[in-house]
Amino acid sequence: MRIGELASQSGMSVDTIRYYEKIGLLPTANRLASGYRQYDKNSITVLSFVSSAKKLGMSLDDIKALLAIELDKSAASCETVKGFIAEQLLQVEQKMDQLKSIEQAMRRLHDTCCGGDESALCCSILQAMERGDV
Amino acid sequence: MRIGELASQSGMSVDTIRYYEKIGLLPTANRLASGYRQYDKNSITVLSFVSSAKKLGMSLDDIKALLAIELDKSAASCETVKGFIAEQLLQVEQKMDQLKSIEQAMRRLHDTCCGGDESALCCSILQAMERGDV
DNA sequence: CTTGACTTTAGACTCAACTCCAAGGTTATG
DNA sequence: CATAACCTTGGAGTTGAGTCTAAAGTCAAG
Structure with a gap:
């Protein structure tokens, strides 16, 4: 799926998703031959995780730290x-x-x-x- | 008294006092012949009022509105x-x-x-x- | 008369978390 | 094949409440 669909599936804006990638909150997305970012179901889960953290009032810096744990669960x-x-x-x-x-x-x-x-x-x-x- | 003394009497920084004047929170100060701002005891009271409002968590916009009342008490x-x-x-x-x-x-x-x-x-x-x- | 402490201004910078824009490239649809 | 709807980037703008800077003017003490 491309960024627009991820945005509508996750409830975040396209701009926000790109912004999160730029500041290193989200891992850099894979790209299609065209240069378009490519996402899968897992990306929805990750954004859902981020949304949860935001609902809990966490700062993006704190979310970044917690997401690092989430994305390497077995190590934590x-x-x-x-x-x-x-x-x-x-x-x-x-x-x-x-x-x-x-x-x-x-x-x-x-x-x-x-x-x-x-x-x-x-x-x-x-x-x-x-x-x-x- | 000049701005430096008002700052130390009120606990606000010189920059903050000038900023408050610029955004119209504080009335424009009188000037000495040199161009220096000139304040009196009353200015300390006004800044004390503003400090109180800030301690109560008010926004500068709300403080501006309340200060307008304070400075024309008899009308309110x-x-x-x-x-x-x-x-x-x-x-x-x-x-x-x-x-x-x-x-x-x-x-x-x-x-x-x-x-x-x-x-x-x-x-x-x-x-x-x-x-x-x- | 010089030095240092004070003051002036306009304007740039800070933080957080986006949001918007322009100019261009890609893809799906009729 | 034309057109609309997508996507890309770098960079600028937003909000609130200041903070900082540079270049210049003023004032008191020695």
Whole structure:
């Protein structure tokens, strides 16, 4: 199959597939005599793998590392794979914690303001923000 | 005070302050005869306000909108300010939900894998990702 | 008067992850 | 065989939020 069909089968754009090859995320594709890239069912699996990783919020660099393991499975252990995911999980948890503390700060601010239709001259939200008190 | 002192008082870099003025986030500064920008205590308050907004994860565009309210407080109401924060809060909550579902998916994946030191050929993490099953 | 620290500007560069473009080559269809 | 629909490449542009540079002007201290 050529790149257009792979794109429609995988849900990725032709440009994205070429981009992934260029940055070394995807292995270089075989070429037909015409110079066209040639793919098979296995390529769909690989792109499905990449899609999964993207859904999990991984960076392309991290996906590249994990795909290297995937494409040489027999050389890696479950331990390695699980450890990799554990690391990603840790990063997600850190982001969550940051976001949670932002949410809390924002809710605190929100709750101190009366929300009435009087002028905002004494608005406790604005005042706290002026003081850097968030 | 000149820009260097404002920078050290506010914790922002000289470049950042000039950048904020350029994109219209900060009002254009008064100039000395030399052409140097001139600031006062009030400028520190404004930058402190901007810092607070950044700590709350707001985009510069949103900060610009909120700062317009702050700089013309008497024209706005607490209702408006509180509503603005409520919107931001909503966005943060949406991000949290996305992150939460990523975390759950990742934890599910993580927990299905034995994590042993055998080859990853049958690793349930890799297999689920190949299937797009995340 | 010189030196060093400060300031000015326009404009280029960074990161991530694409997306788009132009100019050309190939293939499938009528 | 003409035409449309595909494919190729290198390279430029996008977004957000800065950061850095070069070349020039200003100011305070010794």
